[in-house]
Amino acid sequence: MPLCWAIKLGGIILVTRKDILEVYDLQKWFPVRSGILSLFGEKRFVKAVDKVSFSIEEGDSLCIVGESGCGKTTLARTILRLIEPTGGRVLFRGEDITKKNREEMQKLRLKMQIIFQNPFEVLDPRLPVRTLVGEALSIHNLTEDEDELEKRVLKVLEDVRLIPSDDFAQRYTHELSGGQLQRVCIARSLILKPDLIIADEPVSMLDASIRTEIMNLMEDLKNEYGLTYIFITHDLAQARYIGNHIIVMYLGRIAEMGPMEEVIQNPVHPYTTALVSNVPIPDPDEERYRIMLPGETPTPIDLPPGCRFQPRCQEYGEGCRPEEPELREVAPGHFVSCWR
């Protein structure tokens, strides 16, 4: 996709960077089991991720935002095949990973890491930081001996600014604060020298005064390690500060995507417009005009035919066709799935 963005910028290929990840029509439908009658009737599905296509360039940071239940976490996990997709393709450095077998996938995952939301839950409280961070290296037999393992653990702890690293290496999780635990989680991923890190709400469990530090750290590490990030977040304001590109999801589909500032300042999809207008601002004097959507986000089981946002859309009317809208480009690199 960046290729075509570049071509549109005057017919010359300006961007020579490669896409690290390309996702085509990715789909994850969970079957709904509802008693014995479902044996006869039509099978029903929760369409958690429904025909999602996008790509991300090497060195970029992409934010996937949306409300709870919009499929952003399922999308992230399906990309890594932590959940098996039910359709579509995922290309990592040009290779289709949906075709890989278990062993090949395990090797690939060294290059594609995930950081979870709650650092208080993912780390084993009975292991010291040294083991938690070095674990993956030992499991994959990536070190020559104990000395090298120790060296690499201490180095990566220094990189996530847990200094003095030999002191932190021997600590247990209960001796660390939330911010420090999240640093340990980042170190666990970094030690494998990944190319792509998917971070699922990496700072939402942390206090505001600590979030900025973790976000700055991740930005620094991106340059030091040559990383590409996909951030999953529900917080648009947070997204604005961590990403260059944004994907807004609604009920398993991409509603809008494009460069961050462009989408935040000039949202085109009525859903994005409403979402942006509802994000609270830490300023009591700023007058806001809020767009209130009627109803609540429905479950992605029995979706309306055509545009799935239509039942709540304030701008529904002439021009809205009965089919589902595809993504179309409204400005260079800025795509919207809306008929209007």
Place this chain on the structure above:
Amino acid sequence: MDRLPILEVESLSTHYYLGGKPVRAVEDVSFTIDKQETLGVAGESGCGKTTTAYSIMRILPVNGKIIGGKVLLDGEDLTTKTEEQMRKLRWRSASIVFQYAMNAFNPVLRIVDQITEVMMEKFKVSEEEAEDIVANLFDEVGLEPSRMRDYPHEFSGGMLQRAIIAQALSCDPKLIIADEPVTALDVIVQNKILDLLRSLQKKYDLGVLFITHDLSVVAENCDSTAIMYAGNIVEKGSTSNVFKRSLHPYTYKLIGAFPRISGPKKRLEFIPGTPPNLLNPPPGCKFHPRCPFSEDICANQEPEYLEISPRHYAKCHFAGQLNLGG
């Protein structure tokens, strides 16, 4: 304008006891809430905001103890009440809305029964009368009265939060304590619930104590704001004063740490270090190890909580003298 305080908290201190040692969770906290006023209490986790709320309602865990101060609700001191007297007051004089709506209801009982149960106990009304009231309340909070016989799992998060608000209103309280009432909800639903809370507050003359970690929500919804740090209120005043003319460096830094969706993209602030362990708090000002303006006096002497300008209080040796750029 006539100010009618509904809640007055005076030098409240609450400690938890861990192996005999006190954790000074809330120390010397004072504030008032007037009728129709919303006071936002904000701060990071562990700063004592929820303990303050639980102390007012006297629903602290067994190792928590109010060791000093007064809580006057409509002029009556709650700290001297017996447990039985307190039980009668809860829901009737003050009710609390908890953060996780999905956990606040019993999953195996119908929602209507869980609300009428309280009303029948407090008012000695019949079940039919109570159900009529619940139906009206459901209408009031924007829920279909026909759905009151549903079980909690049949409701979405936003609907449950509305049901909880209906329950909180069911006994006609004067004060509602809302402990992170919208934190688990998406922004659009969040704003709908906050709008609802505000309109009900006007209608029923309620005082609201609004507890949250999200300063953006405070800025948009509260009349006045108190910022807590390590068990103390470090700054309190009208929301506009606290946000625009911050007196305490912690307030200023914390506000700066919140990203904004509008306006130019500013550099976000952060505060190095972590909040202190309240088993062993630092001497002097509890914020001094993390404060960029800290001087000798800050490490040795605890600052007083003073009125720096009319109705704008701060607990800092240099309040009003620092150039915080606000």
